[in-house]
Amino acid sequence: MDTELKRQVFDTEQVPAADRFGLWLDMLASTPGLMRVRTEHADNFVARSEFLDLGPMQLVRHRYPSLDGIRTRKLIQRSDADYYVLALTLAGTGIAGQDGQRGVCRPGDFTFYDCARPQELSHRGEDGDQPLRSIVAFIPYGAVPLANRRLAPLFAGRMSGTEGIGALLADYLIRLTNHPEQYHAADAERLGAVGLDLVSTLLGRHLVSEDAVPTEVRRRALLAQVRSHVRQYLGDAALSPQSIADAHHISVRSLHRLFEAEETTVAAYIRDERLARCRRDLADPALGDLPIQLVAGRWGFRDKAHFSRAFRAAYAETPQAYRARHREPARIVNTAASGVNSGGTY
CATH class of the missing domain: 1.10.10 (Arc Repressor Mutant, subunit A)
Structure with missing residues (x-):
């Protein structure tokens, strides 16, 4: 019998108010994102973190009060540093800093870090009582097919999660973390692989040359984007290979080639999705x-x-x-x- 995705929940409201901030720090110490944290809510730190294990990638959906964090070289030495962090801000405003670069992230924005380098962050809300929310992905170095030196210009920068490949990735992460009970443990590796393809393509789009991303990774990410587009417009009788190709700025011939490895055609995929609905x-x-x-x-x-x-x-x-x-x-x-x-x- 299938089991749900492996997940673990840390909820500080399960312990007395005086112990909540300490529980949060203990949780943070078990991740590659170990930081020194300061907050005005240390006496009653109401927070929740839900971890999802997707094989090559780990997701964490956070809810917490305003805070500031710093990751020093000493803390890096105490933790597993061979990871990247991709963070999606859902509520509040985040200010990120790494290697002299700074970025301001509002709801719907991504930012990207290297865990092996010192970093700073500040997350604030317009309303002091409003909880802040984010989704964080911990990604091992080896899971990203891009050289670390090439990624350096992206550290602590802002990437949009409201358009193009960023919107598709944001929707993917939000859906997974909103309803993890809808997915099976047997799907974890595949779900993680899809997420990594989208992450790699997003990073490639923000580099000087997208050619830095391997062809097969770009193909799989484009396929995921096309499938999402098809599902969005299934009810439109005018949906066709031509309209799909135009929406993604590719030729119809390229679109058909994209589906060849899937052992189906574009028209058959549209028909099958419509019939399923x-x-x-x-x-x-x-x-x-x-x-x-x-x-x-x-x-x-x-x-x-x-x-x-x-x-x-x-x-x-x-x-x-x-x-x-x-x-x-x-x-x-x-x-x-x-x-x-x-x-x-x-």
Whole structure:
């Protein structure tokens, strides 16, 4: 039986107020991001951190009050320093500093560090009582296919998480950390690999030359971006290989080549995703009164006959039969419930 992703939660509210800041510091000492932290909330440090193990990458979703941190050379010697840190600010404003470079990160911004170098940070909110939130990824040196010396210009800089590859990566991290229970432990390595491809491509985009990123890494990241675009516009009947290629500034031929290694075609991927959404809606009791033609139309199928043929070819039954089969258990339950209620009136 599948188990959920491996995760660990540190919640300072599980201990008395006087012990909360100490618990947080102990947690921090167990990570590659060991820092000396100062805060005005040391007497009652209400914070929570949830760790997700994704094999080659570890994610931490943090919630904490305003703080300042510094990582010195002595602290570096006391911790595992062969890591990079990519941090996404979700709430509050962060000021990062490393190697003489400084960046200001607001909600939706990424910043990037090298754990083997001294660094400083400050995270503040506009409202002093509002908790600050961030997602941090710890990434081993060897998991990033880019030379450390080439990455140096990015340390402590700001990278947008609201557009392009940055938006796709931000959405990926937020979805994973919001609902880790939806993923299986067996998927951890693959989820981590997808995340690393997106991280490497984001870093490559912010370097002088994106060619620093290996071709296969860029291909997989572009494929993830295309798939996300398709899922976003499934309901648009005009979605096509041409519109997808135009949205990603590539040729239709390049788009088709992108899918060759996936043993499918662009059109087949769109069709399969649309059929999966239709099948989900047809089995949803809340949509039981919605005509099948409207279910198909909301996911981009304009022709009823074409939808029926495609659905039957994919699932070996008609949409009507599929919906009826998934309604049957509800009828049985309702009948039984009706019998119980009738018996109660005697």
